[in-house]
Amino acid sequence: MVPEQLKPAIQAESRNSTEIGCPTIRCITSPIRVTNWCESIGPFSGSAAHRPDLKQPHTALRLGRHDLTAAELRRHTDGTQEPLSLPETLSLPEPRGHRRQNRCTAPFDHRYGRRMGFAEDLVSGPRGRRLCFAAVAGPHLPTTFGIDAARIADFFDELGDGDVDFLASWEESAFLDPLAESVDRARYWQEPDEVDRALALPDVRRALVPTARAIASAPAVQRWFEPIDLGRQFHAEFAHTGPPGTGRAAKALADWRTSTVEDERRARNRPADPAAPFSGFWWSSPTGEVVDSTCAPHGMGPLGLCLVEDDFGPEEAWCRSVRPTGAPRIFEITGPAAWSELAGRYPLEVSLSRRHDWWKVTGRAGRWVIPDWTAVAADYDAVHLTVAGYLTGAGRALPVGEACSVLAGWNPGQTFWLTDVIVVGPAVRWHGDAADLTTWTPAR
Numbered sequence: 001m002v003p004e005q006l007k008p009a010i011q012a013e014s015r016n017s018t019e020i021g022c023p024t025i026r027c028i029t030s031p032i033r034v035t036n037w038c039e040s041i042g043p044f045s046g047s048a049a050h051r052p053d054l055k056q057p058h059t060a061l062r063l064g065r066h067d068l069t070a071a072e073l074r075r076h077t078d079g080t081q082e083p084l085s086l087p088e089t090l091s092l093p094e095p096r097g098h099r100r101q102n103r104c105t106a107p108f109d110h111r112y113g114r115r116m117g118f119a120e121d122l123v124s125g126p127r128g129r130r131l132c133f134a135a136v137a138g139p140h141l142p143t144t145f146g147i148d149a150a151r152i153a154d155f156f157d158e159l160g161d162g163d164v165d166f167l168a169s170w171e172e173s174a175f176l177d178p179l180a181e182s183v184d185r186a187r188y189w190q191e192p193d194e195v196d197r198a199l200a201l202p203d204v205r206r207a208l209v210p211t212a213r214a215i216a217s218a219p220a221v222q223r224w225f226e227p228i229d230l231g232r233q234f235h236a237e238f239a240h241t242g243p244p245g246t247g248r249a250a251k252a253l254a255d256w257r258t259s260t261v262e263d264e265r266r267a268r269n270r271p272a273d274p275a276a277p278f279s280g281f282w283w284s285s286p287t288g289e290v291v292d293s294t295c296a297p298h299g300m301g302p303l304g305l306c307l308v309e310d311d312f313g314p315e316e317a318w319c320r321s322v323r324p325t326g327a328p329r330i331f332e333i334t335g336p337a338a339w340s341e342l343a344g345r346y347p348l349e350v351s352l353s354r355r356h357d358w359w360k361v362t363g364r365a366g367r368w369v370i371p372d373w374t375a376v377a378a379d380y381d382a383v384h385l386t387v388a389g390y391l392t393g394a395g396r397a398l399p400v401g402e403a404c405s406v407l408a409g410w411n412p413g414q415t416f417w418l419t420d421v422i423v424v425g426p427a428v429r430w431h432g433d434a435a436d437l438t439t440w441t442p443a444r
Contacts, residue, residue, distance in 0.1 A: 118221070118388065122208075124396075127392075130182040136211050159210065172223060225334070234293055234294065234304070235304070253418060256290065318430070321425035330415075331376070333389045339393050347400065347403070369405050430442055
């Protein structure tokens, strides 16, 4: 049934076709379509959905004065309320016997249709916004002292039609520099830097949209959505990290859980004020001796050589092949919804230990959970974070029931192996420019 609080809005809006944010987008919001749309995503509270199933196709709708699309529903559930008015081209299967009228006629590129919604997702997350900034403004606006929101907004507002179209023809290697800057600027133990803060403002986010659309239309971006490539996984180790602890996955996870639970217990003595100047464990990845790997794109070294958060800028590393011994069970983190699902299925309470750091990052105070990796390992051998999943999910307060979680301490394309289903090869020394993956080659 349609929630009672929405019936007046639905009846008022069902009489006519409604423009939604963009003059080229029109769709009918008839009662029967709204009914099925509401039931398909779960109960409502006001105009926001509680944990909607965003894998289902939905029609862009106006409910009263609220223009909602699947992408905007994500922002309602993660606490970001400002709509960007960028509806996806979406459709909803209707009951048999119902005659379709005036179906949504939003432009749809069948080659890159999947990525049209990705542009909205990019500007919804801090790492995606920083990618857009670095790709276009990076060479022109130095990220040093003196940059502010007004300068950034003016720069993007002054871009003319077609000024960012060149991004649509970029090869995968061309995106590595802006990707590396976005990853390197991630902070989970302190407030975002001045550029990230500026990019989060509504006016600046809207100004980033054409850039995000151009990036989303690049054919090379398709790789960012791909699941793990089991034949091209490599573990990268540096002088400060040491070799991987193979054959000890169960112990490594047990040690991780013991340390995490103990840190949560100790945090009871920390200040209750989330704004207090205190820091502690801030990551949500399975740290310690758990083996991790990244893919090596064709013609390049492993992503783990340069796309690393909190990087030390090394110019030398040792890479080892990582190959599964069978058909591993992989959980794919493809975006915010997948991370929320994982943390919701295997929650571990970390409200006290993450209270201060994650308040600095997200501005949210409340309950926090992360995935309990010992529990995840009972059902999955590994967890893989796609590049798209990183850009759209990292650094945000993602809803998990009444709590939230933050994807923190992960790198794009990274896989953590939770069970001993892999064979790790011998170390091969690599060298190159820490900021340029295309320069990395095996040492001779």
